[in-house]
Amino acid sequence: MQTLIDYFSTMPSFHRSILLVGGILFFWIIEGFQPLFRFKGHNKWKHALTNIFFTLTTAVVNLSLAFVMVKLSDWTVVHHFGYMQWMSEFPLPIVLITGLALMDLISAYSIHYLNHKVKWFWLFHLIHHTDTHVDTTTANRHHPGESFLRLFATTIGVFLMGAPIWMIFLYQSLSVILSQFNHANIVLPKKVDKILSWVIVTPNMHHVHHHFQQPLTDTNYGNIFSIWDRIFGTYAEADNSKLVYGVDTHMEPMENSRVANLLKIPFQEYRDIKEINKKEEVSNT
Ligand SMILES: [Zn+2]
């Protein structure tokens, strides 16, 4: 375990890049063998380019503010502040597992839940959901505005958890890989997915979150661990072969596949699906 801590304490930045790029490549290859959906007429490369653009903007936001996280982490260690510092007398595996789970709650589940409940958060988070061909490249398709919000949530997590540097790198590495895994357009054997979903967020579980209509969109907010959805009653299952990806308010390909249009979405008027349906009903009568 000490070796693990030593490695993540000084994890070279090129190892983090390898993890990000290698992960996408790995799941991209697996998707070729056993995809959940074989999308008709879909240009996988063009789709990937849009998502890679947003992956790069996310990386830029994260890198430009990484120093804040490092400073904050140092401060918590020096001042013995936060969960992991207060728990330092307990066995390391317990502190590590509970620390990762709590970090996941504060830095991922909570902000994801808010992204769906607060209107202007949703306008940024929409970009992630507008993808109608979810695959491993969707993992980091976030509007730069959302990337800031997520980074802010991670910073709060680091502060409250009193997370040392190794914990931040370990958490972020797991988060990157798990996210690529649970977005991947793959099918695991049903039983395997079911068993895994008691611990981690599986592809079946996260794909449900990408269904284009409520109430499924507002379920399965988890990032690494599935426990928070189970505890807070947001866990849901569905027949995954019948899922339709996207958001019902933004199903127009021009809107949901072009970078320039996607960047503008948060600054456009909020669309209420109930209002849209009502207008359609009136115009049909
Ligand atoms: Zn979401």
Ligand SMILES: [Zn+2]
């Ligand atoms: Zn997603």
